[in-house]
Amino acid sequence: MEKVASMIFHDKKDALGDSLDAMEQEVTKERLLELAALESSILDAVPQAIVGLHKRRIIFANNAVRDTFGWDPEELIGKSVTLLYRNKEESEEIARYFYSTLKRQRTFVNEFPCRRKDGKDILCRMRAARIGDRLKERRIVVAYEDITERRRAEEELERSHRRLRNLSAHLQSAREEECARIAREIHDELGQYLTALQMDVAWLGDQLPPELSHLVDKTRRMAHLVDSTVDSVHRIITELRPILLDDLGLNAAIEWQAKEFQNRSGIDCRIYIDCWDGLIEKDLATAIFRIFQETLTNVARHSGATAVWVRLTQEGDDLCLEVTDNGKGITRKQAEDSRSFGIIGIRERVNLWNGQMRITGKSGRGTTVRVQIPLRKGA
Ligand SMILES: Nc1ncnc2c1ncn2[C@@H]1O[C@H](COP(=O)(O)OP(=O)(O)OP(=O)(O)O)[C@@H](O)[C@H]1O
Ligand SMILES: [Mg+2]
Known part of the structure; x- marks a missing residue:
């Protein structure tokens, strides 16, 4: 850390020039040493491994390099930073990329395979910043965060999700x-x-x-x-x-279901259909139809509505189904409850088809369920 202090000190000293008198210089020197001490404490307080580089050689390193890489900070001084990386060629490549990016912007973040002193491979998130306004003499500071475990947990979560x-x-x-x-x-x-x-x-x-x-x-x-x-x-x-779904397609099945619903529930059901169902995949038509059935069942069971408006339209490459009622309005808590299995079922069907879903409710003014599913990019 003293190295950092003296580097800064020498730089600043040059810049100050000879015009300051001795006392001012003494105060400034003390202040700079204080700043350097503060800086070294900050560096050692942060959990990420931080190294300073000059033309890819390590000029300082904080204590956290011990936890992340297994090296003592002193051991690293003067060594090439490639020591910390898994693959030398890859590291050359990324170094070029880092430096060229840092010419244009102050900081840069990337993930990179690294290697500890004991040979264990780890994945690090690196955040680099140039020292000073310009990338003078390729002096940069790099912070490394070991994200190996986090990434593994994320991947496991993703796998279990899938x-x-x-x-x-x-x-x-x-x-x-x-x-x-x-x-x-x-x-x-x-x-x-x-x-x-x-x-x-x-x-x-x-x-x-x-x-x-x-x-x-x-x-x-x-x-x-x-x-x-x-x-x-x-x-x-x-x-x-619904045999209609197989024989006559989605539009006819939706119309039939809406009529059935109106007859049985007494709730006025108005539908607007503007899409050509000739090329809709059978499984997608089934998914939309089941979603429609669930939303109507919910309207009848929970909303207290007197009317419901249904829109089945094609918007660009997406198929959109929107069901709006004029009932009491679903609350956000009900819509997001982990026990709302009807809604979870809708969401699951929509996700399977890479679609999107939105449920909104206004107290006393009704509920809208809208799903939008790409027609081409199927599940
Ligand atoms: N159109 C609506 N208007 C008002 N509240 C609604 C509406 N749709 C759903 N809700 C509320 O959201 C909750 C969750 O709906 P969801 O369909 O997930 O479950 P459910 O209908 O109670 O049971 P099921 O699993 O049989 O569908 C309902 O219990 C109800 O309180
Ligand atoms: Mg339901």
């Missing part, structure tokens, strides 16, 4: 397949039996003499019941796997 995401995608598609299978079975088995029953009841009604009016009435009621059951079965099948 695994969860894959699991969620897998579960969703397994659920869709399961729904489709159940829908198919109900349709094939129950549908056929009910049709047979419909025909039998009609036949029975035809066989009965009109004078047995109470039996005729009974068979009519039975026929009516079977008709209602057929309708219910159709509805259940359609909810499990």
Whole structure:
């Protein structure tokens, strides 16, 4: 550290010139030594390893180099800074880059593979600053922060995130397949039996003499019941796997769902569709449709709204779905609650398709759910 003090001291002394009288010089010298002492304390107080370089040779180093690199600060003085790096060629390259950048700007940050004295490889975040206004004589200060563990933890977190995401995608598609299978079975088995029953009841009604009016009435009621059951079965099948979605596409399925919702909930549902659904991938159409179903269910269950506006549009290369109600308005806490599984499900679907989602609520003025998904860059 004394080296830093004397460097600064000599520089300043030259600059001061001979015009100051002896006393002034003495005061200035004391002040400079004080500053240098302060500077060396600051350097030793910071947790990052800091070295000063002159033409790539180390001219000072703080105590933290011991923790980060395993070297004593004194051992490093006069040595080439490449001693701290993993790969000599790479370090030459980065040095050129560092110096050329520091000609233009005062500081520069980068990550670089380094090596400790004991040979252990570490990854450091380096922050370099030139000494003085210009890059005179390639004098710079570099602070090294060991980020090996942090990076490892980040990567592990990212991996675990990816695994969860894959699991969620897998579960969703397994659920869709399961729904489709159940829908198919109900349709094939129950549908056929009910049709047979419909025909039998009609036949029975035809066989009965009109004078047995109470039996005729009974068979009519039975026929009516079977008709209602057929309708219910159709509805259940359609909810499990909207056949419209497969047969007629997303737009028709959204229109159908909106009508169904209006009939059943009594909430006025207005839709505006401005997109061509011909080329939308089947899985993406399913995702949008499921998101739409969840938002409508939420409107019916939680909002107390009297009207809902739906917009399905194409904006540039994105498909946008926006559902707005005029109910009580979702709070930020509800929207971000880790137990809001309906909303988490929407978010997961959107993430899988590299899309974006926003939920906003205004107290007493309604809720808007907006999702935007790129049409081309699929999951
Ligand atoms: N349109 C809305 N208006 C007002 N509040 C809403 C609306 N949508 C959701 N919320 C609030 O946000 C919460 C979370 O919604 P979310 O869909 O995640 O869960 P849920 O509907 O309660 O249960 P489920 O898991 O069955 O969907 C709801 O409990 C409700 O309080
Ligand atoms: Mg819900």
